[in-house]
Amino acid sequence: MSPSAFTALLEAFSEPVLVVRETGTVQTANSAAQELFGKRILGAQLRAILRQPEVTALLERMIDGAEQGCAPYATSDASSERHWKVTARRMDADTFIVSLRDTSDLEAAEAQRRDFVANVSHELRSPLTVLAGFLETLQGAAAHDPDARSEFLRIMQAETERMTGLVSDLLSLSRVEASARIRPRDPVAIDMVLNATLAALRPQIEQAGLEVVRDLPDDLPPVPGDYDQLVQVYHNLIENALKYGADGGKIEIAAHVVPRLPGLDGPALRVAIRDHGEGIDPIHIPRLTERFYRVDRARSRESGGTGLGLAIVKHILGRHRGRLIIRSHPGEGSTFETILPLS
Numbered sequence: 001m002s003p004s005a006f007t008a009l010l011e012a013f014s015e016p017v018l019v020v021r022e023t024g025t026v027q028t029a030n031s032a033a034q035e036l037f038g039k040r041i042l043g044a045q046l047r048a049i050l051r052q053p054e055v056t057a058l059l060e061r062m063i064d065g066a067e068q069g070c071a072p073y074a075t076s077d078a079s080s081e082r083h084w085k086v087t088a089r090r091m092d093a094d095t096f097i098v099s100l101r102d103t104s105d106l107e108a109a110e111a112q113r114r115d116f117v118a119n120v121s122h123e124l125r126s127p128l129t130v131l132a133g134f135l136e137t138l139q140g141a142a143a144h145d146p147d148a149r150s151e152f153l154r155i156m157q158a159e160t161e162r163m164t165g166l167v168s169d170l171l172s173l174s175r176v177e178a179s180a181r182i183r184p185r186d187p188v189a190i191d192m193v194l195n196a197t198l199a200a201l202r203p204q205i206e207q208a209g210l211e212v213v214r215d216l217p218d219d220l221p222p223v224p225g226d227y228d229q230l231v232q233v234y235h236n237l238i239e240n241a242l243k244y245g246a247d248g249g250k251i252e253i254a255a256h257v258v259p260r261l262p263g264l265d266g267p268a269l270r271v272a273i274r275d276h277g278e279g280i281d282p283i284h285i286p287r288l289t290e291r292f293y294r295v296d297r298a299r300s301r302e303s304g305g306t307g308l309g310l311a312i313v314k315h316i317l318g319r320h321r322g323r324l325i326i327r328s329h330p331g332e333g334s335t336f337e338t339i340l341p342l343s
């Protein structure tokens with residue numbers, strides 16, 4: 001192979017690839033490698049640049065004549081840490097090839113999966129512990145105490161409902177994720193969605209003694225969407241306003257068309273749900289849409305919450321190519337705004 005063909009071959013790899021002499025100095029490096037380590041890499045001792053024990057050991061084995069091997073390597077800059085898998089393979093007696101594969105995303109996904117499983121297990125364990133405890137009491141100490149029995153059964157029912165709620169939230173999250181790439185296109189009348197949601201939440205609204213102020217123009221255009229999923233979005237947002245913003249006395253729901261927004265091609269429908277409750281500390285806002293994230297775990301739990309609601313909202317809006325904007329100041333209530341593109 002001609003030297004220029006060989007260079008072209010190395011350039012065809014988007015990940016860093018280096019050709020190293022048996023002495024350990026770098027003979028050739030493709031652009032990705034030069035970008036990662038700088039041009040100083042050419043002619044340098046690779047050990048002096050990839051200065052981490054496992055990589056050094058790998059390079060020494062290769063210099064000693066090993067056929068192949070791999071080692072983990074980590075780089076970091078001010079904003080992020082990246083993980084790499086370094087693979088070395090002998091090319092001929094005098095040279096070997098070293099390539100780096102970026103495994104950061106894989107590792108992040110793996111960590112996320114572990115967190116998720118830990119969270120789900122934790123959320124299921126507490127109601128199960130309560131159920132097990134009460135079952136034991138009902139069979140023993142409280143077996144002949146009708147008052148205690150009905151109180152315990154009430155608590156057991158609430159815990160069972162919490163588990164059912166968690167499982168159905170998990171199922172809807174996975175359904176939304178599974179359909180994330182398919183953009184829904186049925187014409188959906190948002191005022192119908194909002195009115196249906198408010199009707200379903202009527203008992204809770206009355207119980208909280210809240211006034212709901214609607215500002216829904218008659219001529220709202222339909223949005224391309226999935227009716228049931230959009231009901232889920234507004235159900236959670238309005239329910240949150242009820243649960244966490246009830247002290248404010250009223251919630252306002254307003255919808256209107258916005259002609260242009262940065263990042264969107266055409267007009268969009270903006271729906272704002274505003275409460276006048278206690279508001280949210282700004283440090284929590286960016287994390288609210290994470291699964292299981294709750295500002296006040298105990299309090300959300302008391303009201304049967306699992307912290308999956310806003311994660312589901314975010315996924316559904318993402319599927320609709322829309323977004324969620326959260327504005328809040330402690331003591332001044334919160335506004336949750338959905339933006340749904342009209343075309």
Ligand SMILES: Nc1ncnc2c1ncn2[C@@H]1O[C@H](COP(=O)(O)OP(=O)(O)OP(=O)(O)O)[C@@H](O)[C@H]1O
Pocket residue numbers: 169236240241244245275277278279280288293294295296300301304305306307308309310311334
């Ligand atoms: N309108 C609001 N005012 C103040 N805090 C809010 C409001 N909406 C949401 N939050 C905070 O955001 C957290 C996450 O909300 P999310 O809807 O994801 O979960 P949840 O309501 O606790 O549980 P779930 O929706 O699964 O029943 C809540 O626990 C609460 O701390």
Ligand SMILES: [Mg+2]
Pocket residue numbers: 236239240305309310
């Ligand atoms: Mg919620």
